[in-house]
Amino acid sequence: MFNNSILVSQRMADYLWEKQQVTLNNIANVSTPGYKAQYVTFQDELKNKLASYNQESASKIRNQIDQTFIKVHTKEDESSRLDGNNVNMDVEQVELASSYIQYQMTINNINSEFDRIRSALK
Numbered sequence: 001m002f003n004n005s006i007l008v009s010q011r012m013a014d015y016l017w018e019k020q021q022v023t024l025n026n027i028a029n030v031s032t033p034g035y036k037a038q039y040v041t042f043q044d045e046l047k048n049k050l051a052s053y054n055q056e057s058a059s060k061i062r063n064q065i066d067q068t069f070i071k072v073h074t075k076e077d078e079s080s081r082l083d084g085n086n087v088n089m090d091v092e093q094v095e096l097a098s099s100y101i102q103y104q105m106t107i108n109n110i111n112s113e114f115d116r117i118r119s120a121l122k
Contacts, residue, residue, distance in 0.1 A: 036074045038074050
């Protein structure tokens with residue numbers, strides 16, 4: 001019933017939700033000595049998996065989307081702070097605002113897809 005665009009949008013919404021949670025965790029730990037900021041990846045892995053499937057069937061593409069996972073990584077770069085914490089509040093606040101806007105757009109996209117399906121069924 002669902003086409004691949006809805007599946008991709010759903011996976012993007014999951015990714016953006018996780019990104020917001022990781023960013024909020026970084027912000028909450030800005031004063032924790034030795035804390036290393038984390039970040040989330042998904043888009044590049046999905047892009048790489050789908051690059052080789054441009055002429056494949058919808059079901060094979062769907063499988064590639066389903067097999068793309070959200071990964072949380074730790075930033076191991078050096079800290080300019082004496083306590084070893086490498087959270088940059090400016091970066092985290094921009095990431096939070098950006099992921100919130102992208103999340104809202106993704107949800108709107110999903111709703112639009114369902115509206116199109118409802119219209120087609122009428």
